[in-house]
Amino acid sequence: MSKEFTALLEKLSIQENLLPEEATFAMKSILNGNASDAEVAAFLMGMRTKGETVVELTAFVEVMREASIVVEVDTKGAVDLCGTGGDKSGTFNISTAAMFVVAGAGVPVLKHGNRSVSSKSGSYDVLEELGAVPNLNKVQSEKMFNETGMVFMFAPNFHPAMKYVMPARRAMKLRTFFNMLGPLLNPADVENQVIGAFSHEAAGMMAQILANLDTKRAYTLNAHDGLDEVTLTGQSEIFELQSHLSNGSVTFDPKSLGYEWVEPEELLGGDAEKNAGIIKNIMKGESTDAQRNIVTLNAAFAIHAAGATDTLEEANRKAVKSVETGEALRKLNQFIKESQKVSKA
Incomplete structure (x- = not known):
């Protein structure tokens, strides 16, 4: 030492x-x-x-970005949507499902994620269960995005130095500041983001960090029920960054977009197999209303953050249409097929 x-x-x-x-x-x-x-x-x-302070976390992010492997693609109009994890909610993989709805609405997606650390199923786990190959390297990720407008970038492949952190994180089994840093370390340096946080304080800090790091447009948010997504069980607190950081959070009610509130139990998932089944059903139009609606709601925020629409209402219509027309399902199937193909190249 x-x-x-x-x-x-x-x-x-x-x-x-x-x-x-x-x-x-x-x-x-x-x-x-x-x-x-x-x-x-x-x-x-x-x-x-x-x-943690914003000053400390900003310094951590800067060091980690410098140490990362960069995915070199055109990020114009693209978005990353992810959560910090650590909310202990037990929901299915909402932002992963929303990825395909966003792509189906014509918005490029540069999603950054990991295996499960504190939940039963992380983004990587559910994508693998769906039949996709989420374990792509830099060249494969660039090819995948250029061909499909979508990519999942598996964090350990782009932040190799994190291998020195994982033993401690796994042994501790506690939420640490790395839960907050992960969503801020997109290897493609995407300019538009939607980040769900495990607390209102964390969402506010992440918005400030993104502002310090010249992010173009972002939403950071935390739901009143503790969810690190925009929820349907009640209201959510949302910080908006658009050229400058808004003063404080805005309370968002899903009823403002025509959604009904649901019970938390209606959003529950399970292991990767169960969550993959839920995602397939959403894309095929065979899910519950609650499952479909929370995905289109979160997709709407991502579509709007990407600058694809002028209003959140318009973004929501695009998200709903993506599912109803089968475009979201088409993008899911394309993602599975192309990731398998690219992984062998």
Whole structure:
């Protein structure tokens, strides 16, 4: 253990915030493999106990972006939609399902995600269960996106230094600041994002970080029921970034777009097999209204964030049409087929 890293742990132990240069040093030490698993765990727990600041998190993101493998594609008009995870809700993979609805509405999708860390089924797990190949490298991802307007970028393939963090995260089994950082590390440096967060505070911090990092347009949000998606069980708090960050969050009610509230149980999923079945049923028009509606609602926010429509109402109509016309199903099938093909190239 270096004296410098030990000194930072000491600071965290007495609830002192890190300076930008200290946060930068700490993250570089971790990503370079210069900190042991025990030190990484101590750092993660120290940050969690103290509470992370926007300054610290911005520095972490900058270091991690520099260390990542870049997917070089045209990101104009494209969007990433994802959640932080860690909301303990047990819902099916809503943003993954919404990906195909967004693509079916003609909006390119550059989705960044991972295997499950704290849930039964992460984006990777459910895509694999659907028959797709989510484990693509840089060249394959670029080819996939250029041919289909969609790609799923598996985080470990683009952030190889994260291998030094995973043992501690798996051992801790707790939400850490990496839940917040993941959605901010899109390998294609996409300019438009919708990010669901596990808390209102986290959503606000992520909006500020994105503003610090010159993101073009984004929604960060947290539902009143704790969901890291726009919910149908009630209202959601939404921060909007569009050239500048809006002052505070806006309370959004799905009834404003004509949706009815539902019970939380109606949005539950399970393991990857169950969630894959739900997604197929949504695309085929055979799901429950609640399952379909929460996907089109979240897709609407992504379509609007991408700049494809002037209003959220218009974006919602596009999302609904994507499912009703079968375009979303077509994009799902295309994604499965092309990812299999590209993975063998």
